[in-house]
Amino acid sequence: MIDNKVTNILMAGVGGQGTLLASEILSEVLMQAGHDVKKAEVHGMAQRGGSVVSHVRFGPKVYSPTIPEGKADILFGFELLETYRYLSLVKPNGAVVVNNLRIAPPSVALGQSRYPDDIATKLRQHVSDVRVVDGLQLAEQAGNPRTVNTVLLGALSNVLEAANEQWLAAMRKLVPARFLDVNLRAFELGRAVKD
């Protein structure tokens, strides 16, 4: 599925979901796999519960830290609506790995608009490879609901070429020791999700 020299992963979610560690591990793995890597995200006001995207790019040489519009190879979503919102930025032959989580935006919470129905089906109408991950359920199965992002990384690892050992090494380096075991379990559970 990867047809150009630089591969682009667009991460989409809700500010405050704590996607930072996931993108750190991802960048570390890609660097260890021998790629040039760039990652771009936003902090501050942009993070307060609003719609956020991060960009991860890797290849022999990466220039722009942000992904050219419409050129994402992988859309890595932490929440359904936010994944759907950025769907047009992913190539039709790309992949979507999405957390099966719904967080109501303000207008929905106030009863002024509706959360779109059946987003997974809508994603599949535009992109053939869509993997919906029950992040929270698998994280609880791993032993800690806070490992959702690691579960999602496990699922993402199936659409990237890095070796399992490189993922484990990155987690050993970046995850605090007391949370390592539960995160390794979470990663394995995510990696078992194939579609």
Add this chain to the structure above:
Amino acid sequence: MQKTVLSGNEAFARAAFEAGVMVASAYPGTPSTEILENIIQYDRIDASWAPNEKVSVEVAIGASMGGARALVTMKHVGVNVAADPLFTFAYTGVRGGFVLVAADDPEMHSSQNEQDSRNYAKFAKVPMLEPADSQEALDFTRLAFDLSEKFDAPVMVRSTTRLSHSKSVVTLGEPLAELPQTGLKRDPAKFVMLPGNARVRHPVIEKSLEELAEWACDQPFNRIEEGTGEVGIITAGVAYQYAREVFPEASILKLGLVNPLPKRLIREFAARYKTVYVIEELDPFIEEQVRAMGISVVGKEKVPLCGELSPGRLRQAFDLEEAHAPLATESLPPRPPNMCPGCPHRGVFYALNRLKAFVTGDIGCYTLGFMPPLSAMDSCICMGASVGNATGLAKVIGDEEQHKVVGVIGDSTFLHTGINGLIDMVYNKSKATLIILDNGTTGMTGRQDHPGTGYTLKGNEAFRVDLEGLCRAVGVEHVTTVDPYQMEETRLAIESAMKTPEVAVVITRRPCVLIKHDVLEKKAPLYVDVDKCTGCKACLKIGCPAIEWQPADGDGARGVAKVDRLLCTGCGICEQLCKFEAFGVCND
């Protein structure tokens, strides 16, 4: 040397360590904040939060006078606050190397304007380097300290959000083994800027800038990447990355030093091409100076002046592709930023809304009090402005309206530049009211300590400014402190302050829900008893992300409220608004 992935901000911090910096000072500001937060891993650097950017620059100037290398970091608008000492420090020059990292925020991801700091370098007559990735953030900042000492000048380094908050691969350098010798060294003719001394210094710095511009023409930080074709591109900073991506074959003059410009090099480069593009983010800073050299270029008539650049925007600008058409999906509910569940500011803005106050706001998370359904903010200009804005507004309106004017400011912002405004309020007998939202931290930038928290940047205990005492010391007679989780008490305190004919201050004190130091009382989440909920929607009026309307029919007019127990912090504000006792506490 070791290869690692660093953000621009982590690379700036590493550069300070490698360059032998002894003193680093800053006030937090997105996107610059993480530089100081990362610097504390290097024990030999005395790193601290200053109450504002002006103080941080003055502290660093002092360190430089003592012979040490010193770093200050700030967001673009922080340079406005720091400009006063900076402009005159340009005249005196340094003893130990001095570097100011200014982090711009094109696109205003987390800012109130998108001013271009390169103008400051030219205006203040200080050299400025502009790195394009984390490796250059490290290399250029080290270089900046060398330039500072070689050319006897404070040196600015410009960052942007896409540098500070982007990560890329960096090869680390060796730190200086020995720090510079420090000690008192008198040099009043250089450092005492009386007119007589300043008149001597001004021509010195003009000459020095000319020498730097000429010397820089032959330095590797200004480089030509040879390409093919008849177009040559002049660019700098992150804009270089977009230019390189969009024009992979073109010749590029990549400037590392953006002030002063290396004019001879630019002239030589431009002479080789039929067409020269200048690709830069925000203002036509390079473009205007190159045009003034008599060179015709293509610049802002094509490249957007507002917002940040991207490969797509650049391709569009040069007609290389159509605008990217979004998919024809349904219109999606927007997701603007919002205060966190359990945020202590929420109840205050609810009260201000009910009291129909005219609220002059300030910079912080609480600026989100503007958002519906709270909708209780009428202005927001800059750090500390709420206080002076309230004073001025109350001067020009009638008695009846005067009492509606309420300034709202956070604790960190109050100590930054709000206190001066309060002194003026009392001194000049304002009738406006001030609310200090004391959440015990600098919230928006990620919870940094300040002089009112009792802790330093390095986590050591410090004297904690007594806000009530401070207000009384400047002459405020009516100071009331309330817990903003107590809705009725909060509303009454604000109402009473608004009615008071003299200056009144209400301090709403409750720690930020995300705070680090205070061990917050963990409360069980709430739930809605659907049998008691009448669907009156009173609890929705606080805009809490943990409460969601559950429509019972097609148009959503009828229904019940539901609490998301994973998000709810049990603050109880919604419960106090419910007339039907429909909220209960989860006991499991």
